[in-house]
Amino acid sequence: QSALTQPASVSGSPGQSITISCTGTSSDVGGYNYVSWYQHHPGKAPKVMIYGVSDRPSGVSNRFSGSKSGNTASLTISGLQAEDEADYYCSSYTSSITYVFGTGTKVTVL
Amino acid sequence: EVQLVQSGAEVKKPGESLKISCKGSGYSFTTYWIAWVRQMPGKGLEWMGMINPADSDTRYSPSFQGQVTISADKSINTAYLQWSSLTASDTAMYYCARGYSGSGTWDSWGQGTQVAVSA
Numbered sequence: 718q719s720a721l722t723q724p725a726s727v728s729g730s731p732g733q734s735i736t737i738s739c740t741g742t743s744s745d746v747g748g749y750n751y752v753s754w755y756q757h758h759p760g761k762a763p764k765v766m767i768y769g770v771s772d773r774p775s776g777v778s779n780r781f782s783g784s785k786s787g788n789t790a791s792l793t794i795s796g797l798q799a800e801d802e803a804d805y806y807c808s809s810y811t812s813s814i815t816y817v818f819g820t821g822t823k824v825t826v827l
Numbered sequence: 828e829v830q831l832v833q834s835g836a837e838v839k840k841p842g843e844s845l846k847i848s849c850k851g852s853g854y855s856f857t858t859y860w861i862a863w864v865r866q867m868p869g870k871g872l873e874w875m876g877m878i879n880p881a882d883s884d885t886r887y888s889p890s891f892q893g894q895v896t897i898s899a900d901k902s903i904n905t906a907y908l909q910w911s912s913l914t915a916s917d918t919a920m921y922y923c924a925r926g927y928s929g930s931g932t933w934d935s936w937g938q939g940t941q942v943a944v945s946a
Contacts, residue, residue, distance in 0.1 A: 718888070718889060718890075720871070720873075749931070750931070751930075751931025751932070752931075753931065753932040753933070755872070755933075757872070762922060762936035762937065762938055762939060763864075763872065763922065763924075763933075763936055764936070765932055765933065765934050768930065768931065768932035768934070769930075769931060769932070774934065804871075806871065806872050808874070808932075808933075809931075810931045813889070814886055815874065815876070815877075815886050815887070815888050815889075816862070816874045816877070816888075817874055817888070818864075818871060818872045818873060818874055819871075820871055821871035821872065
């Protein structure tokens with residue numbers, strides 16, 4: 718199974734909003750509401766920011782939101798802050814009863 | 828507090844075997860699946876496979892099927908990832924993570940185990 722497709726990089730100024738896309742197929746993103754988004758700072762453990770397409774775990778800022786349309790999921794970060802600079806990965810359950818990650822997006826705060 | 832504590836960094840030679848571990852604490856170990864995730868140098872996260880410690884039901888990504896073995900010992904709340912014959916391409920950071928069945932997400936992660944394979 719192929720990795721989900723994400724843009725390699727997205728940037729924005731502090732306070733702006735950015736959106737990261739995650740494109741899969743009907744066998745993963747489009748077929749299930751099991752899309753998660755992870756924030757990964759180099760050298761640290763990944764952290765789940767969104768699960769179930771649009772749910773936020775306790776403790777995650779409401780500046781992070783998720784959505785899905787067809788085979789594409791999206792993560793939006795509003796009110797961008799310097800601490801949001803990190804790599805972001807989407808993940809989806811698949812019809813093979815496995816999971817797949819996205820290719821990853823580097824978010825830069827200008 | 829939920830914790831997944833992984834074994835320490837390893838330096839191995841090609842052809843050697845290796846087994847790294849992930850010990851869970853602060854929760855019911857058999858209630859959550861454990862997944863293993865690879866990150867090669869400068870690359871993204873790759874989902875390798877997962878195990879249900881309650882019954883050792885295991886699923887592998889097609890990319891890793893036959894290349895590694897995932898196991899667990901529920902008596903000591905520990906999951907394992909092992910190789911029978913390492914190659915240089917196994918050089919990577921490996922993370923374990925827990926996920927509740929049906930949640931579709933991995934909500935707590937280990938600190939990572941660095942594996943370096945070099946002659």
